Amino acid sequence: MIQKVWFTFIWSTIKCGLFFYSKKITILGKENIPKKGAVLFAVNHPNGLLDPLYVTTTNKRQNHFLVRAASFKHPFIKKILVSLYLMPIYRIRDGVQQLSNNQEIFEKCHAILKKKETLMIFPEGSHNKKRTVRSLSKGFVRIVFGALEKYEDLEVTVIPVGITYQHTSHYPAKVTVNYGKPIATRALYESHPLAKSIRILKEEVYEQLKVLSVHISDDQEYERILQQLNKAQIDFTEVNKTNKMIQTNRFPVAKPPKKNYLKPLLYLIKLNSILPYLIWKKISKNIDEVEFIDTFRFSINLFLCILFYGIQALIISRYFGSTLGLFYLAISALIIIIYVKLTPTNAKEHAALV
Template identity: 35%
Template sequence: MKELFYGCLKPLIRFGFYCYYQRLRMVDMDRVPRDKPAMLLPNHQNALLDPLIVAALAKARRPYFLTRSDVFTGGFLQNILESLRMIPIYRIRDGRDTLHRNEEIFDRCADLLNQGEHLLLFPEANHNLGRRVRTLSKGFTRIAINALEKYPETDLQLIPVGINFQRGADFPDRVTYRFGHPLPAAAYVKGVDFNEDSKAMKAAVSASLKVLTTHVPEDQDYEQTMERLGGLQPDFSNPDPINAWFENPDTAVPKLPLKKGLLWKLWDVIFKVVNLPLVAIWKVWVKPKVWEPEFMSTFRFGFALITAPIYLILLGVLFGIFTGWITGIAVPAGVFLHNILYIKLR
């Protein structure tokens, strides 16, 4: 039943993402091996959207996700999370008495990897919209090293993934996932000192992530650097020239043209009028409840995924009853087409 639920939900969410994003690209996704166990290790910017996009578009294997344990509250919600292949991971903030449960989780991960499965977890261990790769946690190295100790013949591959949102919390937005070259985990495990093995593994993954996404070097003032970069109107989906610019400000950075003319502003108004009930509910009731900017796009996407189809159906029923069913079909179809054009072109 859980596999059936996942199979039905995946294409729905994938279609929702293609409607929601102006552009969504998965670059070098074929680097994820189909015939080997792998740990997908992205930088973490945008709360739940980061793993959901991978889940919706994954091709090699459906990954399992390590998720903070406090979202596993039991009952119906826990069944949904487990159906989505989410596995709880316990942190100090969850209580020191819960940390021993991670040993069981690590062993389960080792078993999954030995079976050739894929895991997705965030080595930064927290989310932030900032464009700088943060210090990596030991958590992912514990899982990798434990898997190799338990199953020495496992050909475990570490896959760094650079997530690149153009505007992060805003809408419409565009995003590019860039998959790095696989790193064989065994190459970093000497079996003598865990801390040294962990340090080497973290250094390799961190270095790769700093190439796959925009990374403001630690020796540069973040706010000042981002202010200067913002004046260049950069395309953050292509971090290579931006990272080169950090090293040499004479480097040319491709621009993403700003659309600020009167006609664009008029189209913004039309979009809000056409979708007035949804816009009003979002701004008055839902948006004020979002407690962190990193969750803004997650809540907006979830809100749109649920309410947009209901809105279109209600439009069709109302126009069908009062003006005829031809109009009842044409109006919601026209609204849907208009919204897609707005998102893709705006």
Template identity: 40%
Template sequence: MKQIWLFTVRAYIRLGLFFYFKKIDIRNANHIPKDEAVIFLGNHQNALLDALLIATKNGRFSYFLTRAGVFEKPLVSRILKSLQMLPVYRIRDGWGNLNKNNSIFSKSSKLLSEQNAIVIFPEGSHNLNRTVRPLSKGFTRIIFETLERYPNTKIQLIPVGLNYKKAEKFSDSALINFGTPIQVDKELLGDKNKSIIKLKEQVSQQLQQLTIHIESEKYDSTLKKLEDLNVDFTKPEEVNQCIASNFEDCKTSTPKKSHPLKRLFKVLLIINLFIPYFIWKKIAQPKIKEIEFTSTFRFAIVISLVPIFILIVMLILGLVFQIKFAFMYLINVIVLALLSVKL
């Protein structure tokens, strides 16, 4: 039953992502082993959408180390745990809770010894800035504990670069860029301090190549120059080369005008989904305190309230008129959604 549940949820999320993103590109998925212990290590810009993209596009049913704050409500906690999410406590959650991480790390080690896959965001928090922030050493703790308890285990570390054209906008485009596996085994245990530094450097260097990395001290001015040049932020190699060349070797383009009918299709879609849209614009969006959560909450409405509203309208049309009108409405919404998002 667990596998059926996970297959069903993943298929539903993939469908939602298809209607949410204009385009999702995947690179180097062939780097991912199918039956070995894997730790995916991604940069973290776009809150929950980062996790959903990795979960639906890596070909593995992965476990996710997730901040404990989202597990506070019992029902939500049960759902998240059924989706293989494991709560991790941070200092901001209280010093007394940090000891709870011991059991989570031990469980993670056991999962890796059984050749499972785990997803970790080693930056420790999310931020829309296009830069790779310093990595915490939490993921190295899991690696060392695994190798100490299960010395025959070999772990593949796969950095994942997540790239968005404009993460908070709808509809956006994304690139999931899988890196070259870094294999670790018991030989790593010789000098832990050196091994920690080396692993963090290796992962950070790959992430800086797999996604766009703008140095912090010149962040604002660099970003403005890139935006003025209209670079494609889903092409990190080109953008990083542009930065490295001091903007002399840049692939630029003129801003693309949206399709003339796109706005019309979007207005018609809003009319057909007026209640979910009203809830988003007037209730949900004003309550968002961190811009990084904008896409997360918008996507949550797309995969929850929108389908419920569509089913209610179809039920009313089927009962009041005929069933064919209900399906005409469904087809109309699907076509408008595709035209609004994909054009």
């Protein structure tokens, strides 16, 4: 009970934070999510730990997450992650001897599905900002079919989920979360030999992900197509429209990027958040993977800005009255909302950030 209250509090805080962080969050296919029963969300993975945050805050199911084991190295961080229903998944790069730990994790996943709760898995196995759906590992299939084998009365619904960003690692974010068609797995598991069932489920999820997110084949044409889309200032979050251009090889004419006349507001936001901004700038120098820039930027600034704005509001209230303190908070929030919601997001924009 305490864990659920804690999770709900963090979930609500993150959902509110994403509102202030994102220019627009488009949710498609939400009607495909079953209100009850065991569900496994199979999600593409372009943008680090921000991907599960967008998925879990755009559906009302109680989600459990499988994330890479490296995130659990620090004991304190591990306790926080476990309290938020995150579980480690081990890969060869974590050490061959660590792979045996996955069996225990799979058992926990089976128990979660037995309780008719939900799992979120990233079957590409790693994050990559490239606009390509990569080959899927069979780990998620092993979990599903393992649960079906263990519990004969269980049905597990697999829902592919495509995430597409206008940019990864840029602020403000603009993203589409696209829930695909449910795949019933019991009949598939019982109708074919195991090897064939595994192949069919992987192919079905893969084919759906190529439609649910922007997909450019990773071949010699990738860079040419991407450049054509960028030059035309395409809104990548219009997934169906963008994929149609890619499939037909027909692109709009090149357009100049829109000017950002709200840039002065960004400097005002930085000045008002000077301590969180300076802390972020120092930490950002040590981020090696571009796919983790958004993750750290959002996480650090969410909690630091809440704390920093709260302290500043208390100081103002102490010396000038509570009305002015509340007015400061309201104006600070309004400035961020105006900048985030109205600033243009061009196809090739390198925005600074708070």
